[in-house]
Amino acid sequence: MGEEESMVDHAEKLTDRVWSRYDRKEQWTRYGVYLFTLVAIVWAVRDIDIFWPWVWDAPNQIQSLGARMWPPEFSTWNAIFAAMLETVHIATLSTMLTIFIALPVSYIAAQNTTPNKATLWLGRFILVSSRSVNTIIWALLFVAIFGPGVLAGILAVMFRSIGFIGKLMGEAIEEIDRRPVEAMQATGASKLKVVLYAIVPQVMPAFFAIIILRWDINIRESTVLGLVGAGGIGVLLQGSIDLFAWQTVATILLAIVVLVIMGEALTSVLRKKVI
Amino acid sequence: MLEISNLVKRYGHNEPVLKGLDLKVDGSSVVSIVGASGAGKSTLLRCINRLVEPTSGSIKLNGHELVNLRGSDLRHSRRRIGMVFQGFNLIDRLTVMENVLSGRLGYVSLFQALTRRFPQADIDRAFHLMERVGIAHYANKRADQLSGGERQRVAVVRALMQEPEILLADEPTASLDPKTSQQIMSLLQTLASEMSLPVLINIHNVTQARMYTDRIVGMRHGQMIFDGAPKDFNQDALDSIYGGIESPEEDAAEANGPAQEATA
Amino acid sequence: MTTRGTASGITSGRVWKKPPFIANPWVRYGLIALTLTYLFWAFSTLPFDWERISEGLPRAAKIFGGAFPPSFERAELLWKGFKESFQIAFLATLLGVFLSIPIAVMAAKNVAPKPIYLLGRAIIIISRSFHPVIVAILFVAAVGFGPVAGILTLTLYSIGFVAKLLAEEIEEIDWGQVEAMRSVGAGYLKMLIYGVFPQIMPRQIGLSMYQLDSNLRASAVVGIVGAGGIGGTLMNAFGRYDYDFAFAILLMIIGIILISEGVSGWVRKKVW
Numbered sequence: 046m047g048e049e050e051s052m053v054d055h056a057e058k059l060t061d062r063v064w065s066r067y068d069r070k071e072q073w074t075r076y077g078v079y080l081f082t083l084v085a086i087v088w089a090v091r092d093i094d095i096f097w098p099w100v101w102d103a104p105n106q107i108q109s110l111g112a113r114m115w116p117p118e119f120s121t122w123n124a125i126f127a128a129m130l131e132t133v134h135i136a137t138l139s140t141m142l143t144i145f146i147a148l149p150v151s152y153i154a155a156q157n158t159t160p161n162k163a164t165l166w167l168g169r170f171i172l173v174s175s176r177s178v179n180t181i182i183w184a185l186l187f188v189a190i191f192g193p194g195v196l197a198g199i200l201a202v203m204f205r206s207i208g209f210i211g212k213l214m215g216e217a218i219e220e221i222d223r224r225p226v227e228a229m230q231a232t233g234a235s236k237l238k239v240v241l242y243a244i245v246p247q248v249m250p251a252f253f254a255i256i257i258l259r260w261d262i263n264i265r266e267s268t269v270l271g272l273v274g275a276g277g278i279g280v281l282l283q284g285s286i287d288l289f290a291w292q293t294v295a296t297i298l299l300a301i302v303v304l305v306i307m308g309e310a311l312t313s314v315l316r317k318k319v320i
Numbered sequence: 321m322l323e324i325s326n327l328v329k330r331y332g333h334n335e336p337v338l339k340g341l342d343l344k345v346d347g348s349s350v351v352s353i354v355g356a357s358g359a360g361k362s363t364l365l366r367c368i369n370r371l372v373e374p375t376s377g378s379i380k381l382n383g384h385e386l387v388n389l390r391g392s393d394l395r396h397s398r399r400r401i402g403m404v405f406q407g408f409n410l411i412d413r414l415t416v417m418e419n420v421l422s423g424r425l426g427y428v429s430l431f432q433a434l435t436r437r438f439p440q441a442d443i444d445r446a447f448h449l450m451e452r453v454g455i456a457h458y459a460n461k462r463a464d465q466l467s468g469g470e471r472q473r474v475a476v477v478r479a480l481m482q483e484p485e486i487l488l489a490d491e492p493t494a495s496l497d498p499k500t501s502q503q504i505m506s507l508l509q510t511l512a513s514e515m516s517l518p519v520l521i522n523i524h525n526v527t528q529a530r531m532y533t534d535r536i537v538g539m540r541h542g543q544m545i546f547d548g549a550p551k552d553f554n555q556d557a558l559d560s561i562y563g564g565i566e567s568p569e570e571d572a573a574e575a576n577g578p579a580q581e582a583t584a
Numbered sequence: 585m586t587t588r589g590t591a592s593g594i595t596s597g598r599v600w601k602k603p604p605f606i607a608n609p610w611v612r613y614g615l616i617a618l619t620l621t622y623l624f625w626a627f628s629t630l631p632f633d634w635e636r637i638s639e640g641l642p643r644a645a646k647i648f649g650g651a652f653p654p655s656f657e658r659a660e661l662l663w664k665g666f667k668e669s670f671q672i673a674f675l676a677t678l679l680g681v682f683l684s685i686p687i688a689v690m691a692a693k694n695v696a697p698k699p700i701y702l703l704g705r706a707i708i709i710i711s712r713s714f715h716p717v718i719v720a721i722l723f724v725a726a727v728g729f730g731p732v733a734g735i736l737t738l739t740l741y742s743i744g745f746v747a748k749l750l751a752e753e754i755e756e757i758d759w760g761q762v763e764a765m766r767s768v769g770a771g772y773l774k775m776l777i778y779g780v781f782p783q784i785m786p787r788q789i790g791l792s793m794y795q796l797d798s799n800l801r802a803s804a805v806v807g808i809v810g811a812g813g814i815g816g817t818l819m820n821a822f823g824r825y826d827y828d829f830a831f832a833i834l835l836m837i838i839g840i841i842l843i844s845e846g847v848s849g850w851v852r853k854k855v856w
Contacts, residue, residue, distance in 0.1 A: 234395070241430075
């Protein structure tokens with residue numbers, strides 16, 4: 046195509062040029078997504094089992110619940126304090142115990158350390174099943190097995206944490222610098238010694254960061270275990286709600302906020318110490 | 321005495337990186353291997369301590385066949401082969417002393433390795449060698465706080481801790497500035513004669529190869545095309561080794577190759 | 585300590601120990617003692633009902649025996665539960681993401697005046713402090729059993745997460761574009777629409793997909809306290825010892841979460 050021709054072409058286009066933010070294909074994709082979302086909204090709103098008068102009444106109800114909670118009632122503070130301690134114990138012990146299971150799992154779930162394909166898939170299977178089941182569902186299961194109490198809670202938090210810690214540790218192992226590994230192999234060190242000298246020091250910072258992060262999450266998770274009978278402050282919360290003791294409920298909620306904020310403050314201090 | 325005969329290495333179904341290589345290194349000679357990137361130098365060294373699995377051929381160290389060794393036999397022969405790397409390959413978060421002692425990992429038990437309780441003889445040897453290369457005062461410093469030249473010294477000491485029968489050095493000076501790289505080269509040279517240790521050095525810098533080594537081996541496309549004394553290494557030899565080579569693809573292939581192999 | 589001797593020049597008898605992880609011995613041993621004391625204290629004060637626990641293994645055998653094979657017979661109930669969970673998650677994500685935009689603007693230090701900023705932050709902190717299950721109980725208490733409580737819960741949950749990250753994103757935008765809009769004489773809202781939103785849009789879409797995924801997970805559990813969805817079905821199955829049905833629900837939850845994780849990851853990759 047000659048220079049002149051394209052110039053003419055260009056000039057022609059200039060005259061009836063329309064500006065638009067997106068090209069045609071993008072435009073259709075966008076309309077498609079909008080339409081799909083709209084249809085989904087209409088379907089969801091019409092189909093869902095909602096009694097609409099209740100919805101319009103919801104602000105009133107929430108307000109009246111709030112009114113019933115005020116002022117918080119502190120007479121049972123020592124029971125609440127004991128339950129909070131139990132909550133912290135559940136979170137801490139389960140995080141500690143998880144380490145012993147999560148580390149071997151992460152070792153076999155990391156592509157560069159796993160002994161063979163079978164162990165790799167076993168590791169991944171453990172991680173996926175642990176992560177896909179929520180803590181409270183694990184708690185339901187363990188309450189059914191071991192009865193209500195802290196043991197069910199500890200096990201539930203552990204079983205959910207294995208997937209979290211194991212996955213992140215596995216990724217940390219996969220991201221290490223391979224060169225020290227090569228150097229250790231060259232000295233004639235056995236596989237375990239290579240792991241000890243070339244891999245462990247490299248993943249140490251990640252390890253501490255992950256444990257601290259999970260502990261923080263586990264504190265929050267432990268506050269609800271009691272709702273299915275697995276110990277901690279949740280037991281007290283459920284009990285007070287059942288008795289309509291809304292002012293006690295308010296105190297418990299306050300206590301949870303304080304605990305969560307304290308946990309967050311502590312973890313941010315620890316994180317700075319480690320890194 | 322190292323005897324390599326008819327060594328072949330190919331990655332997958334590609335053109336072989338080493339095409340039937342023969343090499344004999346005896347006594348305490350310092351041999352430099354020169355060649356463009358992708359000539360197969362790095363693969364050659366890694367075949368010797370089997371970080372890379374040779375496809376065929378034979379490698380004998382003091383009469384012991386190294387190819388086809390497995391498990392603890394392989395580890396036992398690796399202890400006898402020290403290696404120094406281009407990127408130092410230290411464990412950054414451990415102390416200099418721990419890095420040095422890690423050269424003994426092939427000898428000590430797992431418990432000793434875990435608790436860092438190395439035999440007194442090893443610790444004495446470590447201090448002795450560190451003093452020899454001038455890093456003893458760094459013993460309790462973390463390895464990543466040292467400068468490049470110091471780090472390479474740590475790596476050399478680590479290799480010597482193995483009481484090696486041969487020392488392999490893969491581009492030991494490529495990550496260093498000119499002055500430090502000369503220091504490291506002369507260090508390797510004197511250590512070799514002090515300990516009557518044969519040393520094989522992959523090197524880019526032909527001037528340094530001439531200055532610090534007794535023998536130069538030139539490689540191109542996986543084959544040996546020069547073998548002789550530094551004084552015979554003339555412009556013709558240089559041209560035949562480097563002439564017309566400017567291929568980054570080969571460079572990349574070589575860099576990826578060994579890493580992939582070692583992972584398996 | 586350093587006695588240089590022997591003809592070969594080898595220094596002998598020099599000791600080396602790995603420098604301890606924590607240099608100060610008091611702190612080091614103190615921490616160890618503290619940890620041990622804590623473990624002892626925690627284990628001794630926690631109320632373990634050993635008698636009940638010892639029945640656990642046979643009970644576990646019974647439960648897992650009852651769970652195999654999983655029963656998909658009541659497919660209608662299963663479908664209804666999952667449909668409701670999905671509807672809750674979907675509506676809550678839309679509402680939450682929509683509401684999180686003004687709240688994020690409020691909670692971004694660089695575009696909001698100080699009192700508004702503090703209000704925005706407060707909303708975010710409060711909606712993040714509570715586990716969604718606790719929020720769900722409160723809403724169930726206020727508006728009764730059913731999906732409304734679930735939608736409200738997950739909306740709040742979405743605001744806490746999306747608004748926080750979005751506010752951080754707004755605080756990190758390229759300020760030059762905002763100044764450019766101001767310099768052409770745009771008002772506050774126009775400045776937001778042209779100078780701020782285009783910069784955070786891709787992130788917002790990615791976050792929405794992520795939030796849809798995590799709302800779907802959460803919607804499975806808020807049902808346990810009566811806020812609608814499959815969680816209630818699961819709770820009932822457990823309560824009635826229908827372990828084969830419960831196991832079927834669990835398998836479905838795992839499957840759906842895996843699919844949703846894959847889809848949301850795929851969309852986020854497309855958008856970014």
